[in-house]
Ligand SMILES: Nc1ncnc2c1ncn2[C@@H]1O[C@H](COP(=O)(O)OP(=O)(O)OP(=O)(O)O)[C@@H](O)[C@H]1O
Ligand SMILES: Nc1ncnc2c1ncn2[C@@H]1O[C@H](COP(=O)(O)OP(=O)(O)OP(=O)(O)O)[C@@H](O)[C@H]1O
Ligand code: SF4
């Protein structure tokens with residue numbers, strides 16, 4: 155990466171396709187064995203992550219965002235998780251789904267760092283912050299004890315931890331939520347991974363602290379070229395930080411687009427309805443108006459329809475939608491949609507509709 | 510006359526410790542809060558996590574005894590048991606606030622009988638009416654809480670609060686745990702009910718977009734204190750307190766083409782165990798002056814719609830009155 159002297163400015167959507175793919179998720183399907191049979195939480199999910207970009211994954215609760223990220227990291231319970239036979243998670247030429255537990259340990263932390271949804275549960279309450287960072291460094295570096303302490307404090311400083319030396323020896327409960335999240339970011343970045351997966355990194359935080367964390371992630375991305383996969387259901391966060399966005403619904407990717415296209419020219423009826431249901435602020439304030447809602451419910455894991463999964467809630471639904479599952483169509487590279495009748499005709503051309 | 514008058518309300522929680530388990534300190538969760546709400550108004554209470562929003566709401570309805578200060582509802586002190594029906598509280602967590610062993614119907618019937626809302630023979634039909642009001646089918650009465658989605662559970666919470674025909678509803682983050690699409694449904698529902706029933710609502714939230722959309726007025730809290738009160742009409746134009754302004758600038762706008770520098774409010778919130786003696790915001794305020802560290806500013810009325818507690822706003826230093 156070339157040096158940039160405007161690191162605080164959020165990088166605006168770059169033509170990401172020109173970059174190098176660092177992670178490629180191909181036809182990922184993830185199922186769980188349950189008492190009621192096999193539950194498929196993620197179906198045929200494909201997307202690429204380019205070097206240095208921030209890719210958002212959005213969608214309502216339960217749509218499979220965390221299962222997707224945990225599948226990439228192989229963090230799901232192995233005994234009852236099944237991946238599709240043609241599913242691949244390619245890091246370079248390696249398919250992570252075929253890695254042994256030992257190989258995955260190399261990948262986690264070294265090549266892919268991860269920040270979880272729950273900052274409190276991701277830290278062990280009985281050990282100091284320093285001890286936990288030390289464990290991560292022991293695992294992934296050959297530094298001696300003294301060097302590890304130096305490095306650990308350096309990392310806390312990198313994430314703008316106030317009084318880093320003192321905090322290093324404190325316990326998680328002595329830190330605020332925002333500080334805990336910084337510790338996790340520091341730990342995830344300790345080996346300068348190529349990829350950072352952040353699952354709702356700011357959901358538990360206040361807006362002012364959220365802004366601090368987002369800025370920190372943007373700066374680190376600009377400085378180190380780490381690609382970020384940002385999972386969130388906050389569309390404001392996506393609008394302000396991501397280059398491209400993957401929208402999921404009921405376990406499938408329904409739309410992938412550059413962030414500006416997605417917000418201003420959504421192609422999938424679900425994306426469009428989702429955007430309309432957010433209250434607007436400032437000049438566009440939706441004071442006292444009824445908000446457009448998406449009536450009905452997401453189909454359960456055991457009652458997925460044969461046709462389009464959004465059909466019951468879609469205002470544009472036609473017979474074809476009930477009969478036939480829409481395939482993924484794409485007019486431009488990096489813009490695709492899973493819908494028989496996309497809203498924005500330019501966004502999609504039916505390429506493999508009959509396939 | 511206002512429906513609700515909160516005067517100099519304080520609530521602190523003792524912290525026990527040491528060998529004898531004596532009170533060693535206290536968490537000053539709500540500090541000297543004064544405001545009033547007119548009948549039919551919807552007032553938002555906004556502020557960071559831990560600033561005392563829930564504690565304020567619970568102290569107002571009498572779920573916590575006040576440490577000092579008063580709350581009047583139509584000139585009656587709210588510690589009076591007669592008022593319990595008039596004011597209802599919807600809890601922050603839609604999951605833990607419902608009894609898992611009672612069906613929706615049993616739960617509503619119990620509340621209705623306890624408060625003697627309708628003659629016993631009409632209980633069932635009133636339960637149906639309530640469920641219909643929050644747009645749950647009447648088969649919902651046979652279902653247990655875990656058989657509902659998050660949004661449906663929140664509707665059930667609303668139905669339970671409305672069962673006793675309250676006049677004031679205090680809703681503590683009623684949509685924070687919900688997806689945006691479900692959030693929109695609940696906000697619409699509350700809006701309809703407000704109109705049909707003439708409800709007065711205190712709406713606690715940390716989501717500025719939601720408060721702006723739903724409320725007439727907002728009260729901004731910081732570290733247990735009210736720092737600003739203003740109309741929601743045009744907050745970007747009207748906000749004066751440095752904290753309120755910081756909130757507005759940290760609020761991520763839903764437009765990727767409108768991307769400024771992310772505004773960063775530096776520093777951490779001080780502990781409510783040991784609030785600073787002067788202005789509560791002083792440790793994070795960019796324009797703090799010496800007097801802010803020692804003298805707490807008081808809430809000053811500006812026009813008839815706004816109150817601000819900030820030295821720089823209410824008595825600007827004459828020499829450098831223009832803000833950097
Ligand atoms: N270990 C598991 N066994 C069975 N089902 C699971 C398991 N983990 C997740 N699921 C199911 O998979 C679906 C997708 O869950 P996931 O956690 O990915 O949702 P999400 O999009 O991250 O939602 P949220 O926004 O609430 O975090 C859900 O229906 C969930 O109940
Ligand atoms: N029952 C209690 N005992 C002791 N301390 C308490 C109690 N309830 C709240 N507090 C403390 O009082 C302060 C205010 O808490 P409160 O729950 O009112 O904040 P809040 O503004 O509702 O925050 P959030 O947005 O996270 O819900 C916090 O420091 C909290 O830890
Ligand atoms: S395929 Fe049909 S039902 Fe599905 S989203 Fe598109 S228009 Fe709606």
Ligand code: SF4
Nearest residue numbers: 788791794801819820
């Ligand atoms: S009183 Fe002083 S410290 Fe407090 S908000 Fe105003 S200028 Fe800032």
Ligand SMILES: [Mg+2]
Nearest residue numbers: 219220221271
């Ligand atoms: Mg999740």
Ligand SMILES: [Mg+2]
Nearest residue numbers: 562563564601
């Ligand atoms: Mg609260």
